[in-house]
Amino acid sequence: MTDPRPVPVALPVAHPVGPPVTRPRRDALLPSLHEAHDAAGWLAPEALDAIADRLGLGRAEVFGVASSYASFAFTPRPRRLRRVCTDVMCVVAGAEAPGADAPGVVASPCLGRCEQAPAVLDTDGGRAVAPVAPAPVPQPSTERSLLRRVGVVDPSSLDDYRAHGGTAALGHARTLGPAAVRAAVTASGLTGRGGAAFPAGRKWEAVAAAAGGPKYVVANADESEPGTFKDRVVLEHDPFAVVEAMVIAGFAVGATTGYVYVRDEYPEAIARLEHAIDAAGAAGLLGDDAGGLGVPFRIEVRRGAGAYVCGEETALFASIEGYRGEPRTKPPFPVDAGLFGRPTLVHNVETLANVLTILDPAGPRPETKLFSVSGAVTHPGLYEVPMGTTLAEVLDLAGGVPAGRTLQAVLLGGAAGTFLHPEEIGVPLTVEATRAIGATVGSGAVFVIDDATDLATVVLGIATFFREESCGQCVPCRVGTVRQEEVLHRLVHGRPLGLVAEEVQRLRDVGAAMRDASICGLGQFAWNAIEGAVDRFGVFGAST
């Protein structure tokens, strides 16, 4: 039936539909919403309409954008707020969702303070009330590379940063020049630390080579993968490192503006980063001749508003631009058409921190990886280990499972990750080795589960998380995450619709469609951990 001849075709004349027009100052929308929300504690209709009128946007559009974020309230709520983390790590540690009778207490997705589980965050007008928690880095500073200044330097002092090796990489970059800096990043073999492990050097070369400008450097600090808190620790305790790495990146790829997109749940990190940017500007590290590199570079901080999906790079761009945090179709990729449709280098905070160790004037330091360890371990915290370290060694560093308890499973890579059996913890934590056992390093979240925890409850918690965080744009994820949660809810409560095997088949069918047909990684990985729990742990008696 196949006809080998090419088929000519005349297309219908399409009406010209250009790309969306980005109107002036649309990107002021999210900061404006925060300003109003911080002042009043909620967003009154009049406030939203006033913002729309001031920015020249449709009132419906502004309402649509604002209502896509979980941080904003649309009915009166106190400015002073206590956020209670109700994600799996904290629920296992005993967290309970606040009742409706406590107006200033709200449930929150993962607060990124899993080492403190059960975690709470007190804010007033969006600012943290309590002092910054001590850096959760149990290893001595001499055993740390990326984290060597964490807990050691005064994060508010540029002088102290310099006294501890800060800006040395910048000086080295100045000597090398942009092309050699890019070559060094490529030669290092550095891969993205946000979860996808894409080779960083390829992005740097692509952005440098991309036609058109201005170009942007974006630091993705929307660290929202449950169980992950590494970027928070770096931003809170070594903020100048992120600034320095971004200046170098801008110099190397020809970008003049940088954005750091920090999640709303990290007010301390935002405050310290903003202070570092001001201090760096005053000292000439940012500005018309940033760091004496002969090119301008400036950094803006953008605060997220409670949306896991905004950790996806294209949704992050949309959020900065003042649109709903919804992922965009790739291609085009960010290196060609990213923020504001321009060539953009976007990296996770940990990836950027690696730039400084690659450009150490004494030569590149050995590659390391950060792991956020939480759950049933003696010393939860952030650990830095040489690439290739096994999961068992990381657990040992964290003091192992407390005495009298038994390891049941490790959730590696967060809600989008994989459950590992105790006999699998010998796996080296590399992209290749974890892939070989059907797992992923992901964001480096290591959540340790002991035998006192019901795995099915953890699985249901993950499903609830994805249902609540789906942006709603594409059908497989919008409805699939709901159907997945419904099935798991029935199974956990012992009320299956028909046979358990039929319910498991529904999960598989929905999961496969989400993985194959969702627009972004949220939907594509929303079934990942659950599939493993079903297939490899037999949580519903369906182990194969």
Next chain:
Amino acid sequence: MSGPEVAVTVDGRPVVVPEGATVLDACTAAGIDTPTLCFGDTVAARNVCRICVVDVAGSRALVPSCSRPAEPGMDIATDTPRVRHARRMVLELLGSSVDLSLTDHVEEWNARYGADPDRFGPDAATVAQPVKVDNDCFVRDYSRCILCYQCTDACGEQWQHTFAIAIAGRGFDATVSTEHGVGLPDSACVYCGNCIEVCPTDALMFRTEFDLRTMGTWAPERQTRTDTICAFCGVGCTLTLHVQHGVGDDDGDRIVKVTSPHSSSVTAGNLCIKGRFGAGHVHP
């Protein structure tokens, strides 16, 4: 054919399409009938319903054919088990949550892909909600809304630049809304009805059609379409008058709906309030 061309393979068959054509165009050129729901011919493809996905060699996830440009050498498969499964699940997920009873082709596609929307049980969450009847021109029944984004795009940057509606909320609770959910009379709506024109599921419906359906006298088989030119101003929009012969006790002719051809170089399917809803004077 003039201009640069792109050669691809669809289900093993070589196909040549003009540069800029989509994978969907290539499939159509190969004689493949691809289901689409959110795709419209007058607004940019949003690829959100995902029913048009195909398997492209070298791509981990399935690829939305409606929006992806055909690239030289692309090896496209339209009927693999993965494609069939994804399409079946899109039909089951939408069919179990949205009222698709007025959506074209759904029964045929359910049969083609073996979709059973009832398998999620009677308690599966839906978007069912009361019809919004708040003006004389059209109604909004978001129980039928699949969130294709076409109405918001037509109202906004792509055609009308009115921005009366937008997607609001998130996840399964996302919906098309005015600011704060106010009624259309309190919104920026100018009643051009261009949202109705692009709606693929009849969630947006002329008030006349809604009322006749409610009375049980809506009869497409007794309707004819006549093209004319709008007489209200000098732009010269083509109007397609949908005339029903016999409405209830009245055996005369009634204009029940006004549209405009998408192929019209003047309107591209769009009208203003006068052309769309201003036919009342014909029936004094």
